[in-house]
Amino acid sequence: MAHHLGKKGSKVTIWALESEVVDGINNCHENSAFLPGFKLSDNVRATGSVDEAVSGAQLLLLIIPTPFIARWVTQNQVKLPWNVPIVCCSKGLEESTLRTPYEILVDELPGKYHSQLCVVSGPSFAKEVAMGLPTNVTCAATDPDVAKLVQAGLSTRTFRVYTASDVIGAELCGAVKNVLAIASGASDGFGFGSNARAALISRGLPEMARLVVRKGGKASTVTGLTGIGDLVLTCSSSLSRNYTVGKSLAEGNPPDSGLAVAEGVTTSLAIHQLAQKLGVDMPICEAVYQVIHGGVAIRDALRSLQDRPLRAENYDVLDSCG
Numbered sequence: 001m002a003h004h005l006g007k008k009g010s011k012v013t014i015w016a017l018e019s020e021v022v023d024g025i026n027n028c029h030e031n032s033a034f035l036p037g038f039k040l041s042d043n044v045r046a047t048g049s050v051d052e053a054v055s056g057a058q059l060l061l062l063i064i065p066t067p068f069i070a071r072w073v074t075q076n077q078v079k080l081p082w083n084v085p086i087v088c089c090s091k092g093l094e095e096s097t098l099r100t101p102y103e104i105l106v107d108e109l110p111g112k113y114h115s116q117l118c119v120v121s122g123p124s125f126a127k128e129v130a131m132g133l134p135t136n137v138t139c140a141a142t143d144p145d146v147a148k149l150v151q152a153g154l155s156t157r158t159f160r161v162y163t164a165s166d167v168i169g170a171e172l173c174g175a176v177k178n179v180l181a182i183a184s185g186a187s188d189g190f191g192f193g194s195n196a197r198a199a200l201i202s203r204g205l206p207e208m209a210r211l212v213v214r215k216g217g218k219a220s221t222v223t224g225l226t227g228i229g230d231l232v233l234t235c236s237s238s239l240s241r242n243y244t245v246g247k248s249l250a251e252g253n254p255p256d257s258g259l260a261v262a263e264g265v266t267t268s269l270a271i272h273q274l275a276q277k278l279g280v281d282m283p284i285c286e287a288v289y290q291v292i293h294g295g296v297a298i299r300d301a302l303r304s305l306q307d308r309p310l311r312a313e314n315y316d317v318l319d320s321c322g
C-alpha cells in the first residue's frame with residue numbers, strides 16, 4: 001500500500017517493527033523480508049518511531065496482523081492523531097476476545113477517534129497491488145464522509161476504491177474467507193479437483209453470510225468485493241498464504257505459515273468459538289478448526305463434509321439482500 005501511494009505521489013512513512021526492514025527500505029528501497037523483489041517508490045521511507053511515522057499524516061493505514069493490534073494500539077494510542085482517518089486493513093479475529101480489528105480499535109481508542117475509523121478490504125494480494133495490476137477494494141465506514149475521503153486518498157486508475165457502510169460485514173467476510181481458503185488449499189493439495197473447490201467456495205458463502213447477519217451486518221455484503229470477491233481470490237491462488245497453508249496441510253505439514261502471516265490459522269479458533277457462542281452453523285470453518293486445533297486429519301475433515309446428511313441447498317439468509 002505504501003508503494004502504491006508513493007507511486008500516486010503521496011509522501012509515505014512506514015512504521016516497521018524490524019530495524020532491518022527500516023534500514024532496507026531507507027537504504028535500498030526494498031522490503032526484502034516481506035515484499036522481496038520490488039524497488040519501492042522514492043516517496044516511501046521507513047522509521048522505527050511511531051511519532052515520526054504519524055507526524056503530519058493525513059491518513060493512517062494500520063496493517064499489522066490481528067493478534068498484535070490491541071497491544072500495538074494501547075502502546076501507541078497517545079501518539080496517534082485523532083482527526084485523520086484511521087484505515088484498518090487487517091483481516092482476522094482476535095483469538096482471546098473474538099473481536100474484529102475495527103472492534104479492537106473502538107474498544108482501545110478513546111471516543112474522539114471513533115468517527116475516523118474505517119476498514120479497507122477486498123481481493124488485494126499485496127504483490128499484485130505493488131505490481132500496479134488492476135485492483136478493486138471497498139472502504140467501509142460508519143461516517144460516509146470518512147469513506148469518501150479514504151476513497152479519494154487511495155484510488156488511482158489501477159486501484160479502485162468503492163465505499164460502503166457495513167463495517168462489521170466487511171470485516172467478518174475478510175476473516176472467514178481466510179479460514180475457507182485453508183480448506184480450499186487443502187482440497188487442491190489432495191487433488192480433489194475444480195468441482196470440489198467451487199463447492200467449497202459456494203457453500204462457504206452462506207457460512208459467511210450467516211455469521212455476518214448474526215453479528216448485525218448486511219447479507220448483501222457477502223455478494224461484494226469483501227465477500228465473494230476476496231473469497232474466490234483467496235480460495236484459488238497460490239499467492240494466498242492461507243491457501244498455501246491448506247496445501248501444505250494436505251502434504252502432511254503442520255499449520256505453520258513461516259514468516260508471512262496466514263491469519264486463517266488463528267482466526268479458525270476464534271470463528272469456532274464465535275459460531276458456537278452465536279449458534280451459527282459453519283461446517284467448513286469448523287472442519288478447518290478441527291484440523292488445526294483439534295488434531296483431526298485434514299483428509300478426514302474434508303471427507304466428513306461430503307458425508308453430512310443430505311439437505312436442501314438453503315440460501316435463505318441471502319434472500320434478504322435488497
Ligand SMILES: NC(=O)c1ccc[n+]([C@@H]2O[C@H](COP(=O)([O-])OP(=O)(O)OC[C@H]3O[C@@H](n4cnc5c(N)ncnc54)[C@H](O)[C@@H]3O)[C@@H](O)[C@H]2O)c1
Binds near residue numbers: 016068072126
Ligand atoms: N499481504 C496481503 O496480500 C494482504 C492483503 C490484504 C490484507 N492483508 C492483511 O494485512 C495484515 C498484515 O498482513 P501482511 O501481509 O502485511 O503481513 P506480512 O506477513 O507480510 O508481514 C507481517 C507484518 O507484521 C509485522 N509485525 C509482526 N509482529 C508485529 C507486532 N508485534 N506488532 C506490529 N507489527 C508486527 C511485521 O513487521 C510485518 O510487517 C493481515 O491481517 C492480512 O490479512 C494482507
Ligand SMILES: O=P(O)(O)OC[C@H](O)CO
Binds near residue numbers: 123233239241263
Ligand atoms: O495471503 P492471504 O491468504 O493472507 O490473502 C491476502 C489478501 O487477504 C487477499 O485479499
